[in-house]
Amino acid sequence: MDVFLWIIYPYITLTLLVVGLFFRYSTDPMGWTSKSSELLEKRQLRVASPLFHWGILAVFAGHVAGLLIPKEFYNAIGVGQEAYHFVAVAGGRITGIAALIGLFLLIVRRLSVKRVLLSTSTSDLVALLALVVTVGLGMGITGVYDWLFGAYHYRSTIGPWIRGILVLHPNIALMRGVPFIFKLHIVAAFTFFAISPWTRLVHIWTFPFGYLRRAPIQYRIRYGLRPVRRKQGLDPDPE
Amino acid sequence: MSIKAQVAMVMNLDKCIGCHTCSVTCKNTWTNRIGAEYMYYNNVETKPGLGYPKRWEDQEERKGGWTLRKGELVLRGGSAAKRLLNLFYNPDLPEIDDYGAPWTYDYSTVIDSPPTDHLPVARPRSHLTGEPIDQPDWGPNWEDDLAGAPERCRFDPDMRGIERQVQFAFEQTFMFYLPRICEHCLNPSCVASCPSGAIYKRQEDGIVLVDEEACRGWRYCVSGCPYKKVYFNWRTYKAEKCTFCYPRIEAGMPTICSETCVGRLRYLGVLLYDADRVKEAASAEREQDLVRSQLSLFLDPRDPKVIERARADGINEAWLKAAQASPVYKLAVTWGIALPLHPEFRTLPMVWYIPPLSPMLEPLEAKGSLDAAEVLPAIDAMRIPQEYLANLLSAGDTAVIRRVLIKLAAMRMQMRRRMLGLPEDPGYLEAAGLTADDVEQMVRLLAIAKYNDRYVIPTARREGNPNVALAQGAASFDELIPPEGLLTRARERRPQP
Numbered sequence: 001m002d003v004f005l006w007i008i009y010p011y012i013t014l015t016l017l018v019v020g021l022f023f024r025y026s027t028d029p030m031g032w033t034s035k036s037s038e039l040l041e042k043r044q045l046r047v048a049s050p051l052f053h054w055g056i057l058a059v060f061a062g063h064v065a066g067l068l069i070p071k072e073f074y075n076a077i078g079v080g081q082e083a084y085h086f087v088a089v090a091g092g093r094i095t096g097i098a099a100l101i102g103l104f105l106l107i108v109r110r111l112s113v114k115r116v117l118l119s120t121s122t123s124d125l126v127a128l129l130a131l132v133v134t135v136g137l138g139m140g141i142t143g144v145y146d147w148l149f150g151a152y153h154y155r156s157t158i159g160p161w162i163r164g165i166l167v168l169h170p171n172i173a174l175m176r177g178v179p180f181i182f183k184l185h186i187v188a189a190f191t192f193f194a195i196s197p198w199t200r201l202v203h204i205w206t207f208p209f210g211y212l213r214r215a216p217i218q219y220r221i222r223y224g225l226r227p228v229r230r231k232q233g234l235d236p237d238p239e
Numbered sequence: 240m241s242i243k244a245q246v247a248m249v250m251n252l253d254k255c256i257g258c259h260t261c262s263v264t265c266k267n268t269w270t271n272r273i274g275a276e277y278m279y280y281n282n283v284e285t286k287p288g289l290g291y292p293k294r295w296e297d298q299e300e301r302k303g304g305w306t307l308r309k310g311e312l313v314l315r316g317g318s319a320a321k322r323l324l325n326l327f328y329n330p331d332l333p334e335i336d337d338y339g340a341p342w343t344y345d346y347s348t349v350i351d352s353p354p355t356d357h358l359p360v361a362r363p364r365s366h367l368t369g370e371p372i373d374q375p376d377w378g379p380n381w382e383d384d385l386a387g388a389p390e391r392c393r394f395d396p397d398m399r400g401i402e403r404q405v406q407f408a409f410e411q412t413f414m415f416y417l418p419r420i421c422e423h424c425l426n427p428s429c430v431a432s433c434p435s436g437a438i439y440k441r442q443e444d445g446i447v448l449v450d451e452e453a454c455r456g457w458r459y460c461v462s463g464c465p466y467k468k469v470y471f472n473w474r475t476y477k478a479e480k481c482t483f484c485y486p487r488i489e490a491g492m493p494t495i496c497s498e499t500c501v502g503r504l505r506y507l508g509v510l511l512y513d514a515d516r517v518k519e520a521a522s523a524e525r526e527q528d529l530v531r532s533q534l535s536l537f538l539d540p541r542d543p544k545v546i547e548r549a550r551a552d553g554i555n556e557a558w559l560k561a562a563q564a565s566p567v568y569k570l571a572v573t574w575g576i577a578l579p580l581h582p583e584f585r586t587l588p589m590v591w592y593i594p595p596l597s598p599m600l601e602p603l604e605a606k607g608s609l610d611a612a613e614v615l616p617a618i619d620a621m622r623i624p625q626e627y628l629a630n631l632l633s634a635g636d637t638a639v640i641r642r643v644l645i646k647l648a649a650m651r652m653q654m655r656r657r658m659l660g661l662p663e664d665p666g667y668l669e670a671a672g673l674t675a676d677d678v679e680q681m682v683r684l685l686a687i688a689k690y691n692d693r694y695v696i697p698t699a700r701r702e703g704n705p706n707v708a709l710a711q712g713a714a715s716f717d718e719l720i721p722p723e724g725l726l727t728r729a730r731e732r733r734p735q736p
Contacts, residue, residue, distance in 0.1 A: 029452035033476040036456050038328065039335050040367065040473055046328055053327040115367040119473060206455055207326075208434035211319050216431035217517075221442040222699075 005187065006175045010165050013194035020197030021205055034203035035124070037116045044109040052102025058095035059138070062088065067162050071155040085151045092142035100135055107132075127199040130192045137185040145181050152179060158186070242538060242545070242552045243514045245425070245445025245589055246488055246507060246696060247567045248497070249577045250418055251685060252595040253647070254504035257384070257416035259283050261496035261505075265420075268495045269482065274474025276341035276366045279379060280481035281496045283418045287395040287405075287627065288382035291419075292337035295467040296396040296581065302331040303465030304428050304584035305521060312522045312585065314428055314463060322434060322459050331462035335473065339378035341366040367473075385414050397630040405624060413622040415595040417631075420496060421468040421481035422580065422588030423447045425512060425536065426521040429480075432463025438478070443700065445589060446483045454478050465584035489699035503688045508565030508695045509558060510572075510589075511549055512536040521585045526634040529582035536587070537572050540565070561697040566684055567591070574673070574681060576643045578632040593685075594632055594640055596647045597622040609656055611649075611666025618644050646671040650681050 025032065038045055066088055074084055107128060110116050145152065161174040175183070196204060265281035284290050298304055302316045316322065316331055335341075344361040352359035363372045382391065393402060405411075423440075427447050430438045437453035438460055440446070449460070449469070454477040460469040461478060469480040484494035488507075492498065497505035513536050523532040538545045540562035549559060562568065570577040570593065577591035608614065618641060619625070625637040625644070633639040649671035656663055668675065684692055 030475065030477070032452075033454065033456035035476040036458055036471070037473070038332050038458060039471045042332070042334050046330075049327045114370070115365075118368055203455060206435075208323070208436075208455070208457070210436065211323060211434040214436060216314075217426065218430050218433075218436050218439040219442045220439040 002172050002175065005183070006161065006172045007170050009187065010170070010190050013190040014165075016194040017197060020194070021202070024197045024202060032202055032206065033200075035200040037110075037119060040115045040119065041109065041113045044105065044113070048102050048105035048109055050102075051098055052106055055095050055097075055099030055102055056135070059092070059099055059135075062092055062095065066155065067159045068166075070163070071159065081151075081153075084155075089142055089146055089151075092138075096135065096139045096142055100139055103128075103131055103135060123199040126195065127201050130188070130195055130201075134185065134188040134192045137181060137188055140181055141185060145179065149179075152182065154178075154182065158182060240516075240548060241514050242511050242549045242554060243442055243445065244549075244554055244558050244562065245423070245510050245512060246483065247423070247445070247510050247571075247589040247591065248420070248494075249506040249508075249567050249570045249591045249593065251502075251504040251506075251593040252415055252417065253593060253685075254502040255283070255416040255418060255595075256502050257283055257285065258501050259380070260499050260501050261418055262380075264495045264499040265481075268484070272474075273366075274472040275470070275479065277335055277338050277379070278470040278472075278479070280468070280470075281418065281420045282379065283416050284380075285382050285384055285386075285414055286417045286631070287392045287398060287414070288385070288388065289391055289394060290382075291339070291379065292333045292467050293377075294394065294396060295333075295465075298465055298584065301333070301462070301465070301467070303463055303467065304586055305426070306585065307522065307524070310522070310524070312518060314431055315465075316432060316459070316463055319434075322432065322457075326434070326457055329458045329462055332458050332471075333461070333467065335367070336377065338470075339381065342372050342375065342378070345371075385412065388412070388414075397627055399630060400635070401624055401626045401630075405627070411622075413597065413624075413627075415597075415623060417592075418496070419466065419468070419580075420494075420590060421447060421483065422466055422586065422590045423481075423483055424589060425517050425533070425587035426585065427464075428584075428586050429460035429464040429469050432459040433457070434459060438469075438480075441485075444485075444488060446485050446488065447480070448482060448485065449478050449480055451475075451477050451479070465581065465586060466588070488696060491696045491698040493694040493696065497694065503693065506566040506570060506684075506693050508567035509540075509562040509697065510565060510567055511538045511540055511545065511554070511562050513538060517587065521587055526583040527636040527639075529585065529587075530578060530633055530636075530639060533579060533582065533587050534572060534575075537568065540568065555700060557697040558700075561695050564695045566693060566695060569680070569684065574646065574677060576646050576681075578639065578643065580632060581634075582632075583634040592632055593647070594628045594643055595623060596644055596651070609652055609659070609661065609664070611652070611664045611670060614648065614652055615645060615666075615670055618648060642672075646673060646681075649673060650678050650685070653678050654682055654686075 038049075074080075110120055110124075110128070157174045157178055161171060164170040164174070192201075196202060261281045262279055262283055266279060269280050270276075270278045279291065282291050290296060295301060295303075298306075298315055304315055305312050306315045307313075317325075342363045342365050344363055346361050349359050349361045363375055364370065365372050382388070385392075392398065392405075398405065423445055424447070425445070427438070427440060430440060430447065433454075434457045435453055435455045437450045437455070439448060439450065441448065456471070456476045456478070458471055458478070460480075461467070461471050463469075469478050471478055484492075484496075487494060487498075493505070493507050497507055516536055520532040520536050521529075523529050538549075540546070540549075540559060546559060567577070571591050577593050579588045579591050581588070621644070625640045626635070628640045629635050629637040649667035650673070653663055653667050653675075663675070668678070673681075683689075
């Protein structure tokens with residue numbers, strides 16, 4: 001079971017993610033969109049959407065800081081366990097609650113505004129469910145587990161394990177003895193990534209960073225019509 | 240200098256009777272689909288009025304187009320970074336109700352009705368929810384022929400500066416129609432607003448299109464366009480807009496709105512412009528200089544230097560010939576009687592308008608005078624205030640409007656005198672700055688308006704396409720031509736919407 005959960009399942013889901021992204025990109029480019037419903041309803045979205053999105057982005061940044069950056073790095077720059085844990089739990093609670101409230105408001109909006117409800121597809125509901133479960137379990141860890149049982153040193157277990165997954169050297173032994181709620185959260189998160197290419201969540205993978213660097217006005221020209229004068233040296237252009 | 244070509248349009252507002260044939264044929268061609276019900280790539284507004292969507296012209300509120308900040312041309316909606324930070328909620332996006340939430344009617348209650356004492360009624364029913372709408376209070380073309388004008392016209396953004404002067408009393412009222420499509424601007428702010436780079440301007444004919452497959456639905460093109468002519472499809476979650484009927488234009492045919500125009504008021508022709516100076520022209524310091532600076536971009540297609548350069552830039556003989564015969568060049572550049580819509584938005588729009596000459600003959604005819612000295616001063620007492628037209632077409636510069644109206648009036652009065660067998664009055668030509676030959680040609684283009692004079696459109700160049708046979712019939716909006724092989728099969732299996 002451990003082999004399945006901590007080696008096979010992560011790689012199955014990651015494969016579904018990567019292959020799924022390529023497959024959808026090439027077969028269904030028309031479906032690759034953020035599926036905004038702002039045109040239909042603006043007032044409720046104004047609070048809910050930024051709250052959720054910024055909250056979840058901050059949560060993601062927290063996961064990078066806690067799991068992908070090794071503990072030794074923090075020790076080296078003089079951040080001890082106490083300080084780290086305090087910031088992680090406080091930051092995690094604030095951003096997690098923001099994301100969860102935002103998510104709740106988005107669900108309320110989707111269900112209460114009839115035009116939005118009627119334009120909702122099954123895949124939208126699946127995406128929302130995956131978010132609720134994953135974020136809910138995450139808040140269960142920072143908000144409830146930590147408060148009831150004290151700090152769990154995931155930076156010595158889950159952190160190295162997940163880095164092992166990414167460099168193709170997973171070590172199951174690290175995951176033995178990890179509390180149940182952490183395990184649930186991890187499985188939920190991998191499931192979340194696996195379904196993301198097939199739902200509206202696909203927009204996560206398409207943030208337009210290139211916009212900051214490109215020329216404002218975009219020209220395109222039909223194949224074969226590009227002028228060739230510079231190559232042929234017909235016109236010594238001062239430009 | 241680098242020369243690009245653009246197929247541009249002129250509309251003669253004097254001849255628009257507001258019949259909406261253009262809107263109907265456009266809708267039947269492009270937007271009779273679910274998700275696009277509320278869209279009119281072509282719509283006809285009655286001016287004065289709030290417009291479609293409401294108050295689209297007020298950029299303080301709508302934040303479309305460009306503005307100058309410390310002399311630098313920037314998008315009014317803010318920097319690229321600001322747009323990325325606001326990606327999750329676009330504060331400037333109109334809601335569907337601003338356009339008019341779409342509805343249909345329960346036609347079956349009328350068609351299937353048994354004989355009754357009372358007339359059966361087809362109830363309006365929302366396209367979005369299916370619920371009956373018993374009291375619609377806004378919709379497409381809600382303001383037709385000044386409906387609701389006494390209450391609403393004060394809020395028309397073009398009324399600024401003349402609110403006091405214009406009385407909406409029945410006897411003093413004025414109106415005209417304004418057909419609107421995408422402006423296919425030289426400096427399109429929708430293109431600059433798109434984070435995904437999905438909107439682009441075609442180099443070979445200047446048509447601005449949305450790449451539906453690259454669009455990610457961030458919605459900034461909608462708020463970035465000051466004319467509000469990019470729409471968000473609530474079903475496909477992608478942006479779409481007027482395509483300038485590119486499949487027709489490529490085949491040398493006029494757009495469907497032009498082809499079916501009952502008043503024969505639309506003109507299509509090629510303009511050559513200097514693409515390197517676009518930004519400079521859009522950055523003119525005074526808004527009133529923008530018409531002139533935009534005109535300075537257009538190159539004389541008969542100038543041998545221009546021709547030589549255009550050839551080097553890949554423009555072929557058919558396009559050069561079309562540019563030389565272009566009705567748009569004559570109307571906008573040679574005679575200067577067509578003007579850009581809201582030049583102060585700084586997008587350098589390419590659908591231009593000949594301002595309407597209000598009915599002016601009757602009061603003069605009562606006096607029996609056709610003399611220039613008596614007729615021309617009447618221009619200033621027209622029913623449509625010059626300030627209003629100036630707010631619409633020349634960034635508030637009434638001198639420009641006056642100059643155009645005098646030309647139009649001079650043409651009409653000269654022809655009238657000729658019809659009546661009176662000697663021509665040189666006062667007209669002098670005041671208008673036209674020659675007798677100009678008047679002759681203007682009459683031919685504006686009044687006789689032969690099909691082949693109105694539309695001079697070269698066919699698109701295909702010689703570079705390695706796969707002409709495959710590209711045939713690839714103009715469908717829904718499914719672009721599928722690449723061959725595995726992907727085709729995957730697409731074919733997908734159920735059609």
